[in-house]
Amino acid sequence: MRNIKLIMEYDGTRYNGWQRLGNTENTIQHKVENVLSRMTGENIEAIASGRTDAGVHAYHQVVNFKTNTTMTVEEIRDYCNQYLPHDIVVKKAEEVEDRFHARYHATSKKYLYRIWNGKIPTAFHRKYTHYILHDLDLDAMRKAAAYLVGEHDFRAFSSVKSKKKSTVRTLYSIDIHKEGSQLDMMFHGNGFLYNMVRIIVGTLIEVGEGKMRPEDIPEIMAGKVRAHAGVTAPAQGLFLYEVYYD
Incomplete structure (x- = not known):
């Protein structure tokens, strides 16, 4: 076979x-x-x-x-x-080879989240971006993202219901880049929990809006309570970008 x-x-x-x-x-x-x-x-x-x-x-x-x-x-x-x-x-x-398994042999993944951030929305990218009208503080968002990089318990940033399942994951990098109205956030990690990227994005957006401080992130992680993190960002901005294997 x-x-x-x-x-x-x-x-x-x-x-x-x-x-x-x-x-x-x-x-x-x-x-x-x-x-x-x-x-x-x-x-x-x-x-x-x-x-x-x-x-x-x-x-x-x-x-x-x-x-x-x-x-x-x-x-x-x-x-x-x-x-x-x-x-x-x-x-x-x-x-x-026969033993290759697309899920079990994946060593890391990248996810891209796209935001259209400008005064004028886009007609053509509306299915593939989350639209935010007001300006975002990118420096604050990058500072908050830095707290998330590394090995952490991401239970507060997931919709996982089971208490038995491990919620420890490693994020290797979070890159935030804006060109014109296009704001891209790239996440590289060894694994991602249910809704993890979208909840992190929602939290970083709230930091960018001044609703949270970057320094709140460690406390949210330590508390492990989903309600303390930001809202879940809409699905249409999220892309599975790359999958890596040994």
Whole structure:
């Protein structure tokens, strides 16, 4: 049996996230598995590097699946792009060793969050940015972000319900860059909890608005209470940007 790795990108606007759900077929995993199963004549399970939530996009999602098909990887890629919805694209297909697992073997990920920050909103980027009219204090946001870099317990910055699951993660970097009205925040870490990036973004926005101080961040982390952090930023600004493997 062959193990095929796909590099995919998708616009998550109209989907209920990556993960297959029992009450709807409107997930990216369902669309991908449906096409792969039809292509191979087999019951295909597509394993992703991680689940993206409803409305979240991906520049670089990694997926693997097992199959007995004799199709070339180029034929697999082209078949997928012919029959998948046009907002889901396979950029590359390759055969990998049998033990490769898109989720378990990922060593780190990057997420990008985009904000349109200016007096005039954008008609064309509204599905892919969170619009904020007023100016933000970027220096304060960067100072607050610096407290989050490193290994910490991010329970206060997640929507994780289980008390048994570890909420310790390592953020290697948070880069905040603005050019014109486009404000980008890039997060690189060894793993991310449910809603972690969006809650951190919401918190940094509140710092930028003067509703919180950068010095509040360590206290929020130590308290481990979700309600003490900022609001969850909207989904449409979030992109899975890169996935890294050894």
